[in-house]
Amino acid sequence: MGTLIEEIFSRKSGRTVQAGEILLLDVDYIMSHDNTTPLAIKAFREIGKPILDKNRIVLHLDHAYPAPNVMAAENHRKIIDFVKEQDLPYLFQQGVCHQVMIEEGFVTPGSIIIGADSHSNTYGAMGAFGTGLGSTEIGVAWVTGKCWFKVPETIRVELHGRTQPGVYAKDVMIHIAGLLGMDGGTYRSVEFGGEYIDGLPMHERIIFPNMSTEIGAKCGLMAADHVTLDYLENETPARGRGPFEQIRPLNPRYERVLELDVSPLAPQVACHPDVDNVKPLEQVEGLEVQEVYIGTCTNARYEDLEIVANMLRGKKVNPYTRVIVTPASARIYKKALKSGLIEILMDAGCTVTGTGCGACIGRHGGILAPGERALTTMNRNFIGRMGSPLSEIYLASPATAAATALTGRITDPRGILENL
Amino acid sequence: MGKAWTFGENMNTDEIIPGRYNITIDPIELAKNVFCEVKPEYARDVKPGDVIVGGQNFGCGSSREHAPIAIKGSQAKCVIAASFARIFFRNAINIGLPILECPEAAADITEGDEIEVNLSTGEIFNRTNGHQYQSRPLPEFVLKIAEAGGIVSFLKEHDIQDLLV
Numbered sequence: 001m002g003t004l005i006e007e008i009f010s011r012k013s014g015r016t017v018q019a020g021e022i023l024l025l026d027v028d029y030i031m032s033h034d035n036t037t038p039l040a041i042k043a044f045r046e047i048g049k050p051i052l053d054k055n056r057i058v059l060h061l062d063h064a065y066p067a068p069n070v071m072a073a074e075n076h077r078k079i080i081d082f083v084k085e086q087d088l089p090y091l092f093q094q095g096v097c098h099q100v101m102i103e104e105g106f107v108t109p110g111s112i113i114i115g116a117d118s119h120s121n122t123y124g125a126m127g128a129f130g131t132g133l134g135s136t137e138i139g140v141a142w143v144t145g146k147c148w149f150k151v152p153e154t155i156r157v158e159l160h161g162r163t164q165p166g167v168y169a170k171d172v173m174i175h176i177a178g179l180l181g182m183d184g185g186t187y188r189s190v191e192f193g194g195e196y197i198d199g200l201p202m203h204e205r206i207i208f209p210n211m212s213t214e215i216g217a218k219c220g221l222m223a224a225d226h227v228t229l230d231y232l233e234n235e236t237p238a239r240g241r242g243p244f245e246q247i248r249p250l251n252p253r254y255e256r257v258l259e260l261d262v263s264p265l266a267p268q269v270a271c272h273p274d275v276d277n278v279k280p281l282e283q284v285e286g287l288e289v290q291e292v293y294i295g296t297c298t299n300a301r302y303e304d305l306e307i308v309a310n311m312l313r314g315k316k317v318n319p320y321t322r323v324i325v326t327p328a329s330a331r332i333y334k335k336a337l338k339s340g341l342i343e344i345l346m347d348a349g350c351t352v353t354g355t356g357c358g359a360c361i362g363r364h365g366g367i368l369a370p371g372e373r374a375l376t377t378m379n380r381n382f383i384g385r386m387g388s389p390l391s392e393i394y395l396a397s398p399a400t401a402a403a404t405a406l407t408g409r410i411t412d413p414r415g416i417l418e419n420l
Numbered sequence: 421m422g423k424a425w426t427f428g429e430n431m432n433t434d435e436i437i438p439g440r441y442n443i444t445i446d447p448i449e450l451a452k453n454v455f456c457e458v459k460p461e462y463a464r465d466v467k468p469g470d471v472i473v474g475g476q477n478f479g480c481g482s483s484r485e486h487a488p489i490a491i492k493g494s495q496a497k498c499v500i501a502a503s504f505a506r507i508f509f510r511n512a513i514n515i516g517l518p519i520l521e522c523p524e525a526a527a528d529i530t531e532g533d534e535i536e537v538n539l540s541t542g543e544i545f546n547r548t549n550g551h552q553y554q555s556r557p558l559p560e561f562v563l564k565i566a567e568a569g570g571i572v573s574f575l576k577e578h579d580i581q582d583l584l585v
Contacts, residue, residue: 022561024584039445039485046572064443071443118483118507134485134511140571144580148561182430183477187506216480218506274430361439361482382434382481389438389457 003154003252004221005189008110008129011247019153019255024146028111029056033097034072035063035361036116036135037079043139051086052145058090058106059083060097063357068364095329095355098122098210098297103331105236109224109244114138114147119297119379121217124209125202126232127224127247132213152218153255154189155180157208159196161263166414168307169204170299170377170397172196172260173211174268178278179258186216191249196262197222202231203301210298211379214275223248267400267412272373272392273383281400284410291374292317292405293386294398295326295353296360299377302332302341304398309341311402311416312348318408323350324366330355350405362387375404421547422469422497424533425462427455431474432481433508437490445486447493454490466494471537473529474501479508488512498537500544500555502526513562516570520544520555528553 001016009017012025032040037059044051051057059079067073083091092100098119101107109127113120116138123130133147141147157176163169180190192208205222212220222228224246232238267281294300294308305327317323325345327333333355336342342352359366360378368374368391376386381393396404399413406416441453455462472491478501479487488511491499498518512519518539525544529535533548542555558566561583568574574583 022559022584024581035439035442036483036485039489042445043572047575049575069443075443116483116485118481120483132483132507134483134488134507134514136485136514136571137510140514140575140580143575146580148583182480183503183505186477186480186503216477216505363439380481382432384438384457385434 001251002249003189003254004191004223004247004249005129005152005154005219007247007250009149009151011110012112017151019151021151022148023151024148025112026145027056027114027141027147029058029106029113030138030141031058031097031101031113031115031117031120032135032138033060033063033117034065034075034079036138038075039135040116040138040142041078041082043136044142047139047143049143051142054086054088056145057088057142058101059088060100061093062095062097063361064363065093065356066354095331096297096357099301099328102126103236103329105232105238108232108238108241109228110247114141118213119210121213121220122206122210122297124212124219124221125206126228127222129219131219152187152189154191154252155185156191156193156254156257158257158259159192159194159262160259161196161261162199163262163265166399166417167265167267168397168399169200169207171265171268172262173207174270174278174395175265176260177211177214177270177275180215181276182215182274184215185212188217188255190215190217190220192220192222198225202227203303207298214379267397267414269400269410270381270395272381272394275381275395281410281412284394285412287410288373288408289321289375289404289410290372291322291324291366291368292401293324293359293366293374293376293378294401295324295328296357296378297328298379299398300326300328300332302335304377305332305336305341305345307398308402309344310420311399311413312350312405313344315348315406317349317405321405321408322366323405324353324359325350326353326359326365327355359386361385375401375410377401421534421536422467422471424471424473424529424531424535425459425466426529426531427458427472427474429475430477430480433479433484433487434481436479436487437484442484442486445489447489450486450490451493454494463494466496468495469497471535472496472499473526474499475526476502478504480505483507485511485515488515488517492517498539500525513565514571518566522553522555525553525555
């Protein structure tokens with residue numbers, strides 16, 4: 001009996017647990033990447049005990065990869081040497097960690113995954129508990145297999161209706177971030193549901209838990225259903241651990257319920273410098289941008305690239321705007337190559353880079369100069385995140401990014417979509 | 421006793437230490453660039469024992485442990501804030517950076533105030549204006565980690581199960 005997080009934690013605990021309790025739970029997978037693994041190795045060495053189960057450790061090189069400088073290369077070297085030393089089975093170098101975790105079937109309903117990355121909340125899209133932690137706790141979990149959690153209170157976000165053409169999950173989630181605010185979900189589980197969510201495919205669902213991080217949430221969750229199970233069966237190896245239970249909230253007691261009809265929503269933009277500085281696109285339409293970046297764990301999946309390619313097909317992007325596309329994983333990249341999307345994007349004047357997180361954290365692959373403004377499909381627009389602290393980041397959907405790429409100014413995608 | 425350095429609401433980890441500096445894990449190196457974009461004079465002028473005072477949601481954003489490490493590396497005594505973002509809270513406790521949640525102190529202290537902090541009682545005294553504040557107590561199991569000086573030190577002496585005993 002309880003909210004989705006209480007139900008998930010109760011199954012893991014073997015007893016009924018309630019919000020407010022402190023639990024020490026076994027974790028199914030422990031994720032970290034090139035930015036956070038070196039500190040986890042340091043903690044591991046200091047603890048001085050052996051790894052409990054190497055099959056639960058998943059490492060990625062994605063944040064500064066391929067290495068943009070010598071120190072990043074040294075980081076990679078350190079991690080690869082550690083993988084060899086400990087004979088770890090899972091090291092990935094072909095995509096943004098969260099996308100790879102889901103594609104490779106590590107994320108399954110009811111599982112508990114901790115990641116040394118704040119967007120580990122993403123795994124909630126599969127009905128899993130995913131949460132971000134620091135590196136030291138990752139090192140601790142390597143040794144103990146466990147992590148402590150306070151069972152959080154839950155904010156239920158109940159979404160009704162269907163979005164209009166040209167309005168996507170990204171627009172809805174940005175709007176929610178504006179309503180709840182940057183600390184509106186702090187220490188909370190934010191549970192997304194309702195007929196709108198039920199009708200969404202997986203690549204759109206992922207946006208909500210992914211960006212629950214931006215409102216401070218411990219996790220963003222969705223109940224697993226036939227869409228989740230179909231995705232697991234058709235798109236992932238699911239690590240042979242089925243059948244999976246469709247855990248749902250059962251007579252839940254929510255701290256707060258936010259009801260929202262998505263039908264009247266127009267495209268939304270989260271404006272510089274905060275994710276909750278949200279405006280309908282029309283209020284910032286025409287604002288000049290020097291860069292459009294389509295990438296990250298939020299919006300660089302195959303379907304996102306498809307939307308962008310469909311809008312750019314046979315056209316040219318603004319010649320004074322840098323338009324950068326970074327597919328979220330090698331699997332997505334390959335599929336987009338085969339189907340011709342990459343060629344369309346390149347013919348339109350986009351720069352298509354290798355996979356990874358680069359530009360989103362200002363490492364490489366699209367850094368901004370002072371005074372520049374970018375419109376991106378990212379999830380976060382902190383000051384200086386993409387480079388100069390005097391640059392500005394605006395967050396929007398891939399369709400808005402494509403429309404903006406064509407004009408060099410923030411542009412409503414609906415005009416272009418209507419004429420396709 | 422130390423000097424207060426004040427920061428605003430929603431101080432995020434990118435502002436504490438920008439991503440481009442996270443290629444090192446050395447506390448002293450990280451401390452050279454801590455708060456470089458919001459208060460560049462901090463890294464230059466901070467003295468051991470100074471205190472950082474933030475508003476709501478201090479440390480929001482990425483999971484980078486580099487943020488509390490950079491602050492600890494700068495030899496600040498502690499961070500006082502109206503509230504902490506959840507990952508920063510865990511990270512600070514785990515690496516042994518003292519944090520005190522105290523909305524009253526966060527609202528009242530101004531830059532440069534002389535601040536005394538008693539970490540064992542959570543009492544904060546502002547010598548500049550004579551005001552006294554009491555921070556929120558930490559949960560018992562969190563205190564165990566804090567008193568050990570961080571989770572790594574705790575685990576050298578204990579089993580992780582001991583946290584909840």
